[in-house]
Amino acid sequence: MACTLENHRREVSGLLAEKFASLPAQVLPVASAQLLGRITAADLSAALPIPAFTNSQMDGYAARSADLAQASEQHPVSLPLGLTAAAGDPQITLEPGTVSPVMTGAMIPLGADTVIPVEHSVEGAFGTLVRAGEGTPSGKATFTAPGPVGRFIRPAGQDLAAGALVAAAGTRLTPTMIGAMAASGITDVPVVSQPRVLVCTTGNELGDSERSGLGAGQIPDANSPMLAAVLRGYGALVDTERFPDDVSALHDALLKTAADFDLIITVGGISAGAYEVVKDTLAPMGADFHSVAMQPGGPQGLGSIGSTPVLCFPGNPVSSFLSLELFLAPVLRAVAGMPEPLPERAELAQSVASPANKHQVRRAMLQDGKIHVLDPGSHMVHDLARADALVHIPVGTEELAAGSMIEFWRMHV
Numbered sequence: 001m002a003c004t005l006e007n008h009r010r011e012v013s014g015l016l017a018e019k020f021a022s023l024p025a026q027v028l029p030v031a032s033a034q035l036l037g038r039i040t041a042a043d044l045s046a047a048l049p050i051p052a053f054t055n056s057q058m059d060g061y062a063a064r065s066a067d068l069a070q071a072s073e074q075h076p077v078s079l080p081l082g083l084t085a086a087a088g089d090p091q092i093t094l095e096p097g098t099v100s101p102v103m104t105g106a107m108i109p110l111g112a113d114t115v116i117p118v119e120h121s122v123e124g125a126f127g128t129l130v131r132a133g134e135g136t137p138s139g140k141a142t143f144t145a146p147g148p149v150g151r152f153i154r155p156a157g158q159d160l161a162a163g164a165l166v167a168a169a170g171t172r173l174t175p176t177m178i179g180a181m182a183a184s185g186i187t188d189v190p191v192v193s194q195p196r197v198l199v200c201t202t203g204n205e206l207g208d209s210e211r212s213g214l215g216a217g218q219i220p221d222a223n224s225p226m227l228a229a230v231l232r233g234y235g236a237l238v239d240t241e242r243f244p245d246d247v248s249a250l251h252d253a254l255l256k257t258a259a260d261f262d263l264i265i266t267v268g269g270i271s272a273g274a275y276e277v278v279k280d281t282l283a284p285m286g287a288d289f290h291s292v293a294m295q296p297g298g299p300q301g302l303g304s305i306g307s308t309p310v311l312c313f314p315g316n317p318v319s320s321f322l323s324l325e326l327f328l329a330p331v332l333r334a335v336a337g338m339p340e341p342l343p344e345r346a347e348l349a350q351s352v353a354s355p356a357n358k359h360q361v362r363r364a365m366l367q368d369g370k371i372h373v374l375d376p377g378s379h380m381v382h383d384l385a386r387a388d389a390l391v392h393i394p395v396g397t398e399e400l401a402a403g404s405m406i407e408f409w410r411m412h413v
């Protein structure tokens, strides 16, 4: 009898629990080239506000708004220049009745509450400027309009307050999040360690499309690039290897390399055929192969080589993708502290049939607010790429009616 999806999921997480719990966390500098795509291992709070201090948005003149309140085309107001503030200078003080030339990013002088862009002054450009310690400024700047309080001033903490959460534990680091962490003064980033995963694709039909080309009856290996990409999205370090239908070659290679990995995934060679290289290799080594009451992804296997767990996924590309998604991804998310994706609801565009005794997982597209279910074939890898949603049809449900409200899970989130 086929095992249930839930039972197989429990078996997989039981097999992986110990190995994955013992993976050490790591701390990387925020500028590390290794940080992109890694998963944060803790909540990270801002050491600095963003902006770090109140500063000028423009190259111009910091002023007291009240000093320019009467300025107009008819009655220009000329004010003597104070000290100049450039980006990177310590804060200066604006003396009453003067204006201080300020550059973009410079600290707003104490006492100033507005900035007039230099091109809005009658002079239109800076003259001779004097910074703190360089002497006494001279000259004037002339204005023909008031400067409203706060204009062209970027307040400290406007974007994020000091101490606020920058990235929650379980955040997959994007280039922009790395930028936000750096801006908020975070220098060291704790990240979940990367499980080392070997993906072994199998079958004489897998040709060397990258170098020698495909022979008659051969196809490109779609599974290793796809599964490796999914795994890397969860922060794993992935190697891939391709094996022909040769039991002794696979046996020797796995024995030799297993200790270098935290997990081995095999793909293909596990169903009812005459040349099931994975089953024939691993069953004598104690792996268990059984059928899960699901479609696609029915044939599944699991075992260990030494202390390295091995998961055996079926070869059809949609089946292997969903095997990873349904059985391994929840473990990877749990290790990384990533939340489980939640379902959304939408109307089903067409009626969908499903075998009563299987949990069916259908690929679907969300269009015009409705779910359009795609072909159920587990070889339809381009349909898989077009899909942006998954629909689960549980055991016991033989049909979902067109127009019914159903749950779906977004893909690629």
Ligand SMILES: Nc1nc2c(c(=O)[nH]1)N[C@H]1C(S)=C(S)[C@@H](COP(=O)(O)OP(=O)(O)OC[C@H]3O[C@@H](n4cnc5c(N)ncnc54)[C@H](O)[C@@H]3O)O[C@H]1N2
Residues within 6 Å of the ligand: 201, 202, 203, 205, 206, 219, 220, 221, 222, 223, 224, 267, 268, 269, 270, 271, 272, 273, 276, 296, 297, 298, 299, 313, 314, 315, 316, 317, 319, 378
């Ligand atoms: N008599 C039965 N036949 C099959 C059953 C069954 O229960 N009884 N189950 C079917 C189901 S469901 C699936 S899924 C497949 C699983 O078979 P295997 O895991 O043994 O996988 P293979 O036979 O090696 O390959 C299946 C299919 O996928 C293609 N494939 C394999 N690897 C790749 C790859 N890396 N890239 C692209 N395509 C790949 C392969 O050429 C086959 O077409 O068994 C059914 N049969």
Ligand code: MOO
Residues within 6 Å of the ligand: 294, 295, 296, 297, 298, 299, 314, 316, 319, 378, 379
């Ligand atoms: O699962 Mo097979 O996984 O139905 O093609």
